[in-house]
Amino acid sequence: MSKIKDVAKRAGVSAGTVDRIIHNRGRFSEETADRVRKAISDLNYKTDIRARNFSLSLKCRIAVLMPFPELNNDYWKLPLEGMKNALEELSASHVTAEFFHFHEYNHDKFQNMIRNIRKKQFDAFVIAPLLHDEILKLFDTLFDDKPVVFFDSDIESSPRYTYIGQKSVEAGHLAAKLMNQMISGSDNKILIITTDSGNEHLTDRVTGFLEKISFKTETIEIPVNPDNMTEILEKIRPKLGSEYNGVYVAYSSCHYIAQMIEEQGLEKKIPLVGYDLVPDNIMHLERETISYILTQRPIDQGYLSIKTLYKKIILGQESASEQLMPIDIITQENLASYIRMREIS
């Protein structure tokens, strides 16, 4: 391995000059630059990243903007867990993060949070961009040219660095295939449950499902923060097993239905497909009141978000502009193996 001094000697200049030419800073003549560049390629010089890191003692201070972890049936705890894993792994590399949480529908508090972020210095951002418009405005006023990673959902029109996430239409297709397979006979009806949040993932998961399902369907939209949840559920209860022969829940609230199925003594008789390995869903998978849970690796999404910024800022390695997770099928039989995996990090 040749060093910067070797290059300098070969080009007949000093190490300082080589450094200036490599980083295109300070002043130098084009002729020397050519000689130096030739020497670099002759010797196959690569700057020693360890010495570089040591010398620069780069820091990577990340601000994470995402909903409160306990929202959506603890869903947001999952990417959070992945981020914490990455941060621990990289703690020695001076990668740190500060977390800023918000409610999806409280714009005032969001603005307040942004004011807090402005008071501090960050080198990069990880964001679940649920509040499209608010986030877009920040590119001019807050992010400057600092790298921004979106996870969970994307704003394609934005100058973000990378999106780490999911393809939800495909997930809907898969859910429909599993449902089709579990139900025999033709005169059946599937209940689809979603919310009125306007969340793109949810509409995509429903659209995909409808494209491939072989049975009649009926869709119920549950409000985001329902004050009358029991009432809604009670309307569904009597129809389970009679009118509805299967249930598809497009988000993490699947366990509510599982609970009712269990109370009605209909386990294993009503196929139930939902999303996300949140604690209540795990419990019902174990009892087989939920047939299948689909996930797009939220823990990995969190992990990769931090890791991607580390690679860019500390190692100077670029990543793909889109990193899409596979759709995992989880059922009673492989659940344990998934939960074990979490402990690996």
Next chain:
Amino acid sequence: MSKIKDVAKRAGVSAGTVDRIIHNRGRFSEETADRVRKAISDLNYKTDIRARNFSLSLKCRIAVLMPFPELNNDYWKLPLEGMKNALEELSASHVTAEFFHFHEYNHDKFQNMIRNIRKKQFDAFVIAPLLHDEILKLFDTLFDDKPVVFFDSDIESSPRYTYIGQKSVEAGHLAAKLMNQMISGSDNKILIITTDSGNEHLTDRVTGFLEKISFKTETIEIPVNPDNMTEILEKIRPKLGSEYNGVYVAYSSCHYIAQMIEEQGLEKKIPLVGYDLVPDNIMHLERETISYILTQRPIDQGYLSIKTLYKKIILGQESASEQLMPIDIITQENLASYIRMREIS
């Protein structure tokens, strides 16, 4: 962040002494050691890993011992791919590997390979320990105290550092559940295909399957390197769809059966469950002649094998002694998302 000199000052000694005490090397008195340890905890001193790496300029030269990549229907290309990804990511950290491939049943050539390995210097080993006894002998004569990672299968009695792999009985259970779900009626028979290799994973996958399958079964053992493969297949062909109502292949050769199913025009009529995303299986998944493929993330196994050694040798971070992969269910609908994932890293 306090530095080693701060600790030294506080304990009234020099930096060299602190270093010796931290690493428990050289000579020092217990009294000074106590003072220094107190100073370390008072100041919450952590050795700066970047400075440490820079100073030591640690190298991690890994020898990888595994079957030739093209064996088992290209199966071994998968962990190999994961290792190459890790090596590229870590190239800047002076992690390098040399690959030594063997045939599972050629002991002479294996010994020859070992002689070649002895000629060079390695800091760590990654091994698919298919030849149990041969590998066990190497702990005394080759590995010394260097860390050894086993992947794919394990030798629990050995002093290896970590095992990265699979739980195959569970995979068999899952395969049976999927098969049960795809077949209605009761008077059915499932064909089970395995080999006579004695490979533990295969027997476990069959055992697990038998524990949970609801139908009659018949098992055919195909020799490892069959000279009469066509003959064997032709015996099966006429029974497909008549005698056998489903096929379970416990290893990566599933595509042979898929091919026959296609030729007989029995697509989607005969459920077929197999293992591993090798190219031929991918093709048949797309055509839906294979219903489900199960995998235990061989690419990740390779990736983690290298990464684990990097963490230990370069970062000084220990890993769990067993890292088990989840069992992934792959079908036509989520296949694309899995293949996309490969390109992330």
Next chain:
DNA sequence: AGCACCTGCGTTAACGTACACGCAAATGAG
């Protein structure tokens, strides 16, 4: 007592890069 050896610890160079500083030569303005 004399000598060899051991113990505990301080000193120092080395690792390779980045960057601030400043000198000398070249250039330009008047």
Next chain:
DNA sequence: CTCATTTGCGTGTACGTTAACGCAGGTGCT
């Protein structure tokens, strides 16, 4: 022709840890 400014490049130091080296004082042996 002089002085100020710009250009091109060399010098030197900092970054924090490691580990070789060696010194001073103590211990043990003959």
